[in-house]
Amino acid sequence: MLSLLILAIVCLPQFISSSNLALTFDAANSTCTAACTTCSDTSNTDTNQYNTDDGLLNELLNTTRNNGKDIQEMKQKMDGIISSLSHIKETATSNAGAINDILLLVEDLIMLHNDSSSFSPIPTSCQEIKNRQPNSPSGVYLMATNDGTKYTYCNMDELCGSGVGWTRLAYLDMTDATVNCPSGFRLYQSGGVRACGRATSDVGSCTSVQFPSNGVSYSQVCGRVVGYQWGSPDAVYAVSLILITMILILIMLMVLVSLMGLLVNMSGH
Structure with missing residues (x-):
């Protein structure tokens, strides 16, 4: 669009005295043509050839020249922007080279670390990792266990009053x-709460689960279980039922003893 305007401005000053002026720009061939009913070339025109439209044409010419200056300034600004972008591109290329050099150094460090891994045994616990690197964050670490090497999650925060690495x-x-x-x-759900509990039964029961240590040695256990109540407690009901049962058994024994005593008396007579 900018080149089109510049070509149109270059073409326009050749025809300044015209009653009907038309400009045509051929973008494909980069040519500019003009057509007019009455026109004269500025190089061969004197003051006697101006008609009543000369004032308007002069104003148009001045406006065009001013626009040409504006376009030239715009072109200079665009050239400056292009120059800046080229500089940024060169800088980015330079930075990319520096980053590539840094990556090569990192790869060398990784290779050096792998070569020296035999001198630095794999840790056997999260506590050992914490002792080596106190600022180690919680996450998954490679650990040596009795069953071989395994990736294990370590909690490096304070748990159960201790932050030794769990x-x-x-x-x-x-x-x-x-x-x-x-x-x-059994899964219990109520009010958006999901909890695990024992299977439903009419008698007292317990359900347990054992989690394997996966070969990890440990000396302390820290855990937390959030408990919820499901239904209503039946401890009072169970105790009352036991008492009633015991009382009934005692009454039956007393009756049985009384009957036996009565039979003994009858046999004595």
């Missing part, structure tokens, strides 16, 4: 709808 053995987040209860447990 190895996660089990984690059950029932707020996650995709998590299921352990085998043997």
Whole structure:
């Protein structure tokens, strides 16, 4: 668009005295043509050839020249922008080279670390990792266990009053709808709360689960269980039933003893 305007301005000053002036620009061939009913070339025109439209044409010429200056200034600004972009491109290319050099150094460091891994044994616990690097964040670490090397999650925060580095053995987040209860447990849901409990039964029972240590040695266990009540407590009902049963048994024994005493008296007579 900018080149089209410049070509149109270059073409226009050749025809300034005209009653009907038309400009045509051929973008494909980069040519500019003009057609007019009455026109004269400025190089061969004197003051006697101007008609009543000369004032308007002069104004048009001045406006065009001013626009040409504006376009020239715009072109200079665009050239400046292009120059700046070229500089940025060169800088980015230079930075890319520097980044590439840094990546090569990182690869060398990784290779050096791998070569020296035999001198630095794999840790056997999260506590050992915490002792080596006190600022280690919670996350998954490679750990040597009795069953071989395994990736284990370490909680480096303070748990149970200690922040020595805890190895996660089990984690059950029932707020996650995709998590299921352990085998043997029943899922209870109420009011948006999901909890695991024992299977429904008419008598007292317990349900338990054992989580393997996966070969990880440990000396302390820290855990938390959030408990919820389902239904109503039946401890009072159970105690009352036992007392009533015992009383009935006692009454039956007393009756039985009385009958036996009566039979003994009758046999004595």
